[in-house]
Amino acid sequence: xxxxxxxxxxxxxxxxxxxxxxxxxxxxxxxxxxxxxxxxxxxxxxxxxxxxxxxxxxxxxxxxxxxxxxxxxxxxxxxxxxxxxxxxxxxxxxxxxxxxxxxxxxxxxxx
Amino acid sequence: xxxxxxxxxxxxxxxxxxxxxxxxxxxxxxxxxxxxxxxxxxxxxxxxxxxxxxxxxxxxxxxxxxxxxxxxxxxxxxxxxxxxxxxxxxxxxxxxxxxxxxxxxxxxxxxxxxxxxxxxxxxxxxxxxxxxxxxxxxxxxxxxxxxxxxxxxxxxxxxxxxxxxxxxxxxxxxxxxxxxxxxxxxxxxxxxxxxxxxxxxxxxxxxxxxxxxxxxxxxxxxxxxxxxxxxxxxxxxxxxxxxxxxxxxxxxxxxxxxxxxxxxxxxxxxxxxxxxxxxxxxxxxxxxxxxxxxxxxxxxxxxxxxxxxxxxxxxxxxxxxxxxxxxxxxxxxxxxxxxxxxxxxxxxxxxxxxxxxxxxxxxxxxxxxxxxxxxxxxxxxxxxxxxxxxxxxxxxxxxxxxxxxxxxxxxxxxxxxxxxxxxxxxxxxxxxxxxxxxxxxxxxxxxxxxxxxxxxxxxxxxxxxxxxxxxxxxxxxxxxxxxxxxxxxxxxxxxxxxxxxxxxxxxxxxxxxx
Numbered sequence: 135x136x137x138x139x140x141x142x143x144x145x146x147x148x149x150x151x152x153x154x155x156x157x158x159x160x161x162x163x164x165x166x167x168x169x170x171x172x173x174x175x176x177x178x179x180x181x182x183x184x185x186x187x188x189x190x191x192x193x194x195x196x197x198x199x200x201x202x203x204x205x206x207x208x209x210x211x212x213x214x215x216x217x218x219x220x221x222x223x224x225x226x227x228x229x230x231x232x233x234x235x236x237x238x239x240x241x242x243x244x245x
Numbered sequence: 246x247x248x249x250x251x252x253x254x255x256x257x258x259x260x261x262x263x264x265x266x267x268x269x270x271x272x273x274x275x276x277x278x279x280x281x282x283x284x285x286x287x288x289x290x291x292x293x294x295x296x297x298x299x300x301x302x303x304x305x306x307x308x309x310x311x312x313x314x315x316x317x318x319x320x321x322x323x324x325x326x327x328x329x330x331x332x333x334x335x336x337x338x339x340x341x342x343x344x345x346x347x348x349x350x351x352x353x354x355x356x357x358x359x360x361x362x363x364x365x366x367x368x369x370x371x372x373x374x375x376x377x378x379x380x381x382x383x384x385x386x387x388x389x390x391x392x393x394x395x396x397x398x399x400x401x402x403x404x405x406x407x408x409x410x411x412x413x414x415x416x417x418x419x420x421x422x423x424x425x426x427x428x429x430x431x432x433x434x435x436x437x438x439x440x441x442x443x444x445x446x447x448x449x450x451x452x453x454x455x456x457x458x459x460x461x462x463x464x465x466x467x468x469x470x471x472x473x474x475x476x477x478x479x480x481x482x483x484x485x486x487x488x489x490x491x492x493x494x495x496x497x498x499x500x501x502x503x504x505x506x507x508x509x510x511x512x513x514x515x516x517x518x519x520x521x522x523x524x525x526x527x528x529x530x531x532x533x534x535x536x537x538x539x540x541x542x543x544x545x546x547x548x549x550x551x552x553x554x555x556x557x558x559x560x561x562x563x564x565x566x567x568x569x570x571x572x573x574x575x576x577x578x579x580x581x582x583x584x585x586x587x588x589x590x591x592x593x594x595x596x597x598x599x600x601x602x603x604x605x606x607x608x609x610x611x612x613x614x615x616x617x618x619x620x621x622x623x624x625x626x627x628x629x630x631x632x633x634x635x636x637x638x639x640x641x642x643x644x645x646x647x648x649x650x651x652x653x654x655x656x657x658x659x660x661x662x663x664x665x666x667x668x669x670x671x672x673x674x675x676x677x678x679x680x681x682x683x684x685x686x687x688x689x690x691x692x693x694x695x696x697x698x699x700x701x702x703x704x705x706x707x708x709x710x711x712x713x714x715x716x717x718x719x720x721x722x723x724x725x726x727x728x729x730x731x732x733x734x735x736x737x738x739x740x741x742x743x744x745x746x747x748x749x750x751x752x753x754x755x756x757x758x759x
Contacts, residue, residue, distance in 0.1 A: 145639075149631045150597075161628075161629065168691060171578060172646065175579040178576065183653075185655065188451075188452040189438040189658070193732050213480075213482075229601035230601055231598055241610055243611050
């Protein structure tokens with residue numbers, strides 16, 4: 135199965151990217167080259183294998199290393215949902231492209 | 246007394262404590278060496294910030310409040326955010342960006358007393374194996390300036406090799422500490438995933454990204470790692486709840502008839518496992534890349550020879566070499582590039598031209614602003630990975646690609662546990678070749694991906710792993726050997742490397758003219 139020029143357009147839209155026609159052509163070839171290699175992976179029988187989203191999940195016998203082990207396996211820790219940082223609006227907005235009265239400016243979205 | 250810039254972290258630290266020289270003298274020496282930015286290793290330098298930190302260190306040394314690494318310089322990969330230096334992540338997207346805070350790793354190393362020399366060049370968002378994806382230009386290899394230094398922590402490796410800094414931070418997502426360390430003849434370690442905080446590390450692939458030190462010896466790496474790691478529970482949800490360790494503690498294990506024996510499991514010699522899949526057909530311990538046949542160039546003969554010589558030397562030190570198997574390891578390239586692309590496409594969605602970073606000048610509406618901003622700000626490799634990520638996460642393809650990759654990731658991690666039932670550490674090549682010529686693979690992204698064949702499996706599993714110099718090839722370029730340990734076994738891993746470095750001089754070798 136190969137990607138088509140239409141796929142590139144659809145993925146570019148999903149990715150919020152734009153490509154000139156020549157760059158899109160080149161990208162199509164490169165992505166199809168990559169997905170050729172992916173084919174060998176698709177053929178592997180993974181029946182019954184639990185997906186591994188992060189390595190903490192594989193650290194068997196290291197339960198002290200993580201917060202929570204339940205019937206779904208190891209879940210990642212979340213901190214308490216409380217305010218822990220002082221207001222740093224000015225520092226945080228210093229690198230913003232456009233700010234006015236402490237608000238981030240974007241192009242008009244509602245007429 | 247040796248020249249300051251030839252001293253290791255351990256030597257500098259000892260000399261500073263004895264007041265043989267001051268932190269200001271040390272900083273001044275390295276700043277002078279950095280003048281003219283050799284090898285294009287640095288992206289931001291502020292000598293006044295560096296000198297102020299050095300003077301503060303001298304004061305702490307004088308009044309007896311010095312940290313463990315007080316006054317020793319370090320430079321940071323430009324993927325760690327810093328208040329006092331610009332942070333670009335090698336991207337036009339973050340040109341001139343100033344973070345309002347320091348990364349945890351940067352803070353911890355400063356608290357340990359280290360003086361910041363500046364920010365080091367790297368592949369854009371740490372995506373690359375040659376450092377040619379930096380928006381600010383490539384880094385050259387100090388051993389041969391027509392060659393790449395490796396990537397993505399290429400500036401870090403080149404700066405340490407050229408003695409522009411005694412140590413550097415790096416990050417390793419799929420080999421980005423180990424491979425440039427190998428290509429530049431230095432030592433680098435990626436700890437167990439979750440040991441070092443990811444807070445303030447510009448995110449590429451969150452389930453893989455891990456910080457680690459790059460320096461000239463295992464001894465130095467152990468000192469640096471002890472200062473860098475530790476729980477950061479409120480700021481990184483994958484930070485491990487394990488007390489930090491003194492990673493140097495096993496370095497001094499006394500040498501007997503079998504000096505390596507003490508590093509292994511109780512009551513026997515150290516067992517070094519060599520994956521069968523990384524072996525060549527001919528020799529007893531020869532290596533061959535298991536990359537897909539279509540593109541496989543195999544592993545360079547010179548690298549195979551250095552591996553054989555190194556393992557033979559380990560045997561003479563009392564280690565046993567055993568064969569182990571990593572049957573799914575050859576699938577690491579598609580699995581890794583699907584997982585990291587998926588995570589990258591999600592992580593990089595934050596670059597929208599609104600809150601920080603680049604914003605396009607000309608656009609028609611909000612959507613067009615997003616698209617123009619991102620198209621102008623990101624380089625080709627970053628765009629490729631975002632596109633792959635969008636594809637493998639999209640409706641109808643998720644199960645076949647992303648979920649399947651996560652399942653094989655589990656199989657690869659399980660294979661390592663089976664292997665570690667038979668050995669204490671796993672040894673293998675870092676890369677199928679030594680550093681290639683600048684531009685050689687620049688137009689061929691797939692060729693870059695395939696060169697990661699030996700570093701990706703340990704990354705996917707989240708295991709601690711390192712690269713140590715084991716000699717040069719026939720054209721004088723450094724060869725690295727990879728050592729992989731089981732989870733949280735960094736201290737043993739560093740012992741194994743340190744033992745080797747005590748009886749060899751490969752890690753002392755330096756590029757001509759340095």
